[in-house]
Amino acid sequence: MQRQTHKTNHFINSYYRKLVTVTVIAVYLLILAGGIVRSTGSGMGCPDWPKCFGQWVPPTSEGQLPEGYRDFYADYRHEKNVKFANYLEVFGYAEIGKAILADESIKNEAEFNASKTWTEYVNRLLGAVVGFLILLCVVGSFKYWKKKRSIVVLSVASLILVLFQGWIGSVVVSTNLLSWLITTHMVIALVILAVLTALYFVVNGYKSSASNNRIEQKNRVTSVLVIAMIMILVQVILGTQVRESLDIVSNQLGEALRGSWIEGLGLEFYVHRSFSIAIAIIHGYLLYLLFKQRKSFTSLLRNTKILMTLIILEILSGTIMAYFAIPFWAQPIHLVLGSMIFGMQFFIFLQLVFSEQKQNKSEYAIS
Numbered sequence: 001m002q003r004q005t006h007k008t009n010h011f012i013n014s015y016y017r018k019l020v021t022v023t024v025i026a027v028y029l030l031i032l033a034g035g036i037v038r039s040t041g042s043g044m045g046c047p048d049w050p051k052c053f054g055q056w057v058p059p060t061s062e063g064q065l066p067e068g069y070r071d072f073y074a075d076y077r078h079e080k081n082v083k084f085a086n087y088l089e090v091f092g093y094a095e096i097g098k099a100i101l102a103d104e105s106i107k108n109e110a111e112f113n114a115s116k117t118w119t120e121y122v123n124r125l126l127g128a129v130v131g132f133l134i135l136l137c138v139v140g141s142f143k144y145w146k147k148k149r150s151i152v153v154l155s156v157a158s159l160i161l162v163l164f165q166g167w168i169g170s171v172v173v174s175t176n177l178l179s180w181l182i183t184t185h186m187v188i189a190l191v192i193l194a195v196l197t198a199l200y201f202v203v204n205g206y207k208s209s210a211s212n213n214r215i216e217q218k219n220r221v222t223s224v225l226v227i228a229m230i231m232i233l234v235q236v237i238l239g240t241q242v243r244e245s246l247d248i249v250s251n252q253l254g255e256a257l258r259g260s261w262i263e264g265l266g267l268e269f270y271v272h273r274s275f276s277i278a279i280a281i282i283h284g285y286l287l288y289l290l291f292k293q294r295k296s297f298t299s300l301l302r303n304t305k306i307l308m309t310l311i312i313l314e315i316l317s318g319t320i321m322a323y324f325a326i327p328f329w330a331q332p333i334h335l336v337l338g339s340m341i342f343g344m345q346f347f348i349f350l351q352l353v354f355s356e357q358k359q360n361k362s363e364y365a366i367s
Helices: 014-039 069-090 094-102 114-144 149-174 179-204 212-253 255-260 267-292 298-323 330-353
Strands: none
Touching: 014 114, 014 179, 014 330, 069 094, 069 149, 114 149, 149 179, 179 212, 179 330, 212 255, 212 267, 212 330, 267 298, 298 330
């Protein structure tokens, strides 16, 4: 990667660049925390949102909760689901809303578990930190409105998305972890990651070393990369479906038969596993294309090697889960590696798309 710098102009100061960098890292940490919540079954550790059991600091024992708290929060969540069903009806999805309200399993309230409550609470705290960092990015972006409006647009877009994501998260809780909403929650997280990656790209002035006389080769590389990005998104969705099936199987077999959980999974697991081979092949082809033109695509080749390393680690983590009784620590790592793959893909995509655009070297200051 190459950064264009100039020592006399303070157009984009180093503090703002560092803020954006920290924000991107925080999003990855939040995805990791979400994976820990999912793998430990802590998603319903707090039955309300944004508070936890009506408190900003959650209880540490069931004795601190009032009698009948489970019925109270079951009713609380149902009232929220009624509002959500009304929203769905407005947008033409009345049948989905009716199905949510008619599903008795959604009304089941989990028993209090201090470790799960605090796991979910820490996840929410990290989410609040990410929201605050993005807000700071928005506030700091307005000074660049006249010279680089894309910084403001991307910052504001990320704030809107993270607020929407917070609301979706609250609905995920109120619907007792409805599977398609969890998938939606994950996809939005990747969209937020893409927007912040674009912001990072802009404020740091990155560009590829691709030469302009390789346009035909560049188009081929871009096409292969776009296909690879789509495949990763499909793989993420397949992964959420596998996780849903795993929840069902684990409830049926119990912890004592953890080693047999994989055997109880359906077709979606085998599709997810086999699809990883196709993903490895297309990224290997991408690496081959860039290696052939390594003199023209120096930084892109380096980043693609990093991408390939992430894919190998992702496949390795999936293999560990499949053959070692799905250790809980491997699941969040598997999730965050998948997110990092998408983030690196999108960064390389930006390098390819903007490689021919001239950049003003005085825009990126060391300050």
